[in-house]
Amino acid sequence: MEAETIKQTHKSSQKAEHISGSEAVIKCLLAEGVGILYGYPGGAIMPVYDELYKYQDKIHHVLTRHEQGATHAAQGYARISGKVGVAIATSGPGATNLITGIADAQIDSTPMVCITGQVGSHLLGTDAFQETDIIGISTPVTKWNHQITKASEIPEVLAKAFYIAKTGRPGPVLVDITKDAQFELFDFKYEKCTRIRSYVPVPKTDKKALKEAAKLINNAKKPLIVWGQGVILSKAEAEFKAVIEKAGIPSAWTILGASALPTSHYLNIGMVGMHGNYAPNVLTNDCDVLIAIGMRFDDRVTGDLSRYAKQAKVVHFEIDPAEVDKNVKTDVAVLGDAKASLKSLLPLLNKNSHKDWHQKFKDLYNIEYEKVIKNDLHPTKEGLTMGEVLKEINTQTKGEAAIVSDVGQHQMIACRYANFNKTKSNITSGGLGTMGFALPAAIGAKMAAPEREVVAIIGDGGYQMTIQELGTIFQQKVPVKIVILNNEFLGMVRQWQQLFFDKRYASTEMTNPDFVAIAKGYFIEAKKVTTRKDLKAAVKEMIATDGPYFLEVRVEKEDNVFPMIPTGASVSDIRLE
Amino acid sequence: MSAQIIYTVSIYTENNIGLLNRISAIFQRRHINIESINSSVSEIENVTKWIMVVKLSEEQMKKIIGQIEKQVEVIKAYYHTEEETIYQESCMFKIKSNLLFDERHIQNIIKESNSRIVTVNKDFFVIEKSGRKEEIDLLYRELNVFGIMQFTRSGRIAVTKDEMKISTMLAALQH
Numbered sequence: 009m010e011a012e013t014i015k016q017t018h019k020s021s022q023k024a025e026h027i028s029g030s031e032a033v034i035k036c037l038l039a040e041g042v043g044i045l046y047g048y049p050g051g052a053i054m055p056v057y058d059e060l061y062k063y064q065d066k067i068h069h070v071l072t073r074h075e076q077g078a079t080h081a082a083q084g085y086a087r088i089s090g091k092v093g094v095a096i097a098t099s100g101p102g103a104t105n106l107i108t109g110i111a112d113a114q115i116d117s118t119p120m121v122c123i124t125g126q127v128g129s130h131l132l133g134t135d136a137f138q139e140t141d142i143i144g145i146s147t148p149v150t151k152w153n154h155q156i157t158k159a160s161e162i163p164e165v166l167a168k169a170f171y172i173a174k175t176g177r178p179g180p181v182l183v184d185i186t187k188d189a190q191f192e193l194f195d196f197k198y199e200k201c202t203r204i205r206s207y208v209p210v211p212k213t214d215k216k217a218l219k220e221a222a223k224l225i226n227n228a229k230k231p232l233i234v235w236g237q238g239v240i241l242s243k244a245e246a247e248f249k250a251v252i253e254k255a256g257i258p259s260a261w262t263i264l265g266a267s268a269l270p271t272s273h274y275l276n277i278g279m280v281g282m283h284g285n286y287a288p289n290v291l292t293n294d295c296d297v298l299i300a301i302g303m304r305f306d307d308r309v310t311g312d313l314s315r316y317a318k319q320a321k322v323v324h325f326e327i328d329p330a331e332v333d334k335n336v337k338t339d340v341a342v343l344g345d346a347k348a349s350l351k352s353l354l355p356l357l358n359k360n361s362h363k364d365w366h367q368k369f370k371d372l373y374n375i376e377y378e379k380v381i382k383n384d385l386h387p388t389k390e391g392l393t394m395g396e397v398l399k400e401i402n403t404q405t406k407g408e409a410a411i412v413s414d415v416g417q418h419q420m421i422a423c424r425y426a427n428f429n430k431t432k433s434n435i436t437s438g439g440l441g442t443m444g445f446a447l448p449a450a451i452g453a454k455m456a457a458p459e460r461e462v463v464a465i466i467g468d469g470g471y472q473m474t475i476q477e478l479g480t481i482f483q484q485k486v487p488v489k490i491v492i493l494n495n496e497f498l499g500m501v502r503q504w505q506q507l508f509f510d511k512r513y514a515s516t517e518m519t520n521p522d523f524v525a526i527a528k529g530y531f532i533e534a535k536k537v538t539t540r541k542d543l544k545a546a547v548k549e550m551i552a553t554d555g556p557y558f559l560e561v562r563v564e565k566e567d568n569v570f571p572m573i574p575t576g577a578s579v580s581d582i583r584l585e
Numbered sequence: 586m587s588a589q590i591i592y593t594v595s596i597y598t599e600n601n602i603g604l605l606n607r608i609s610a611i612f613q614r615r616h617i618n619i620e621s622i623n624s625s626v627s628e629i630e631n632v633t634k635w636i637m638v639v640k641l642s643e644e645q646m647k648k649i650i651g652q653i654e655k656q657v658e659v660i661k662a663y664y665h666t667e668e669e670t671i672y673q674e675s676c677m678f679k680i681k682s683n684l685l686f687d688e689r690h691i692q693n694i695i696k697e698s699n700s701r702i703v704t705v706n707k708d709f710f711v712i713e714k715s716g717r718k719e720e721i722d723l724l725y726r727e728l729n730v731f732g733i734m735q736f737t738r739s740g741r742i743a744v745t746k747d748e749m750k751i752s753t754m755l756a757a758l759q760h
Binding site: 152204329334 | 599602610648654658659
């Protein structure tokens, strides 16, 4: 059992272990290696903030401008670093403002610990000022949550919180602490949690299943891999690459799986799903063995399930047993951690290249290139396309940047066209589709990985949902690069209105403010580009700038994102126009 | 959609305040009504056992068991058909005392149904019966003719015909 007390890890705190609950919270965070957390103070969490003040040389608290921003920043931090992100807020509205970020982290399996203050325990259930049942509210969107009413519970519960958040399939955990528990003095001792008897983070891998999977893969004539974020979460990038290279299998990614394999890799055949690439979508319904790795067959990936890969044998590598057979019936399920499973799979695989099968992907790519990609990346019309902005960012960052995208058309374009050389480079709200995610998530990402270029790509709609976080960027001097692709529309909804609602553009057109002036109001360098000839220089200036930078690009108002699988259609009915 | 079947769900859990909310939300999200629910201590020390009765397709049932087991504080969850369990529920009737003497047939009903008189006073008497749902339904119909002051029935409790390997599993987990 790995047990360590704070005394051992932090020699400076050898004074009496008889401390307050709120000081204990900080000591727990330090023991878990938390150096940075995001939050917003308020009445019920003030004792903890008082300790944050005293411990400010050891732990950096980032004041966001809204609690939702704190959760997204914590998510960005977690997604780029693989570590647990931490957000903190007060009771009542502070706590409820966390919910969107928590739900986002839950559906995207992001490790996060949220700490909320709560009214004094004698006031629980009395409708006290700023009292809300945050445990009840957060239950369906957390992996685990717990309310603390006694200081003595703090070490054990926080240790459990971090253990649960980061192990197995990661997720968000919320710990609610009453104000009296924060004040209460008690004898503090911290032991990391390494086991919970009712919790099996990683199911045992069945050797027989692994052998059956290998047999199916070895006998396949037209195998197709679809990988998801599981590859990144289990740090299995190298094992994954070794497997696909040995077996020569064309491999496509889900939106959250992006960047686990470099974009330029010869076996990387692009994105699956609603706005994914043509070839992997069409050939999903042609492959003979479909190998899913660390993904969950989201409806945006599969389209109509009754016409999804029905001809194929399905092999599913998965850490969460509840995902197996949830949407797509599998022939062989290999439970376990992707890293370990792929490592064991490798020696069982035969070397292969599947040349003819690869050619099919190339042929379909050429069709997509002619119909879609060429016009997106090398447009001949006057208006700027989102795609050419991405191409320019690729060129100037040499594909080394982490791209943080919001939700909507620009997100699909960013994911389709960004070049990813490094893993953990595509930070976006996949499952929940949370507009307003990108700006605060970029803050967290940049603070977790200051050595990396972090470029936030945001639409004019989503940007205005969390625009106040410019204040955080300014105050904390976070050198993120912000690119707004402004089409003066809620573009994705407008696209659907055009295609499925006879162009009735209900409440999707936006009259926008002077974004450059707003950024400058926060003393952030800013520029606006409206013509193609100015794009290159502007992106260059942005990348060359040391501090934060804001770039607004006015793009064509009514461009659509293609390819597209309409709702209810099969993946192979994907439309190119 | 495959056929809807009545399933008895047994869930072994830690004794935790918020867990009921977490489990019931799994059913609520999928618009599935919980027919009955009972929570008690189990055969294992410090382990709570819940018995739930739900009506759904086997496919839904399997997926929901997966979602239940995924909860951190759930140790193990099982589902069983009616044939695989021995189950009982319990009920109580409060009836006016004078009926006991005026309507002699009530005494026969009590005897034949294997019910038990819990208490009698000058105003009312209370009878209790344990049994299967159909037996309790029958007793209700029979007594309802005479008028029932109060009626209540418990959720189902059940044990399985086959052995549940939960104890061995838990013992293995302890190390």
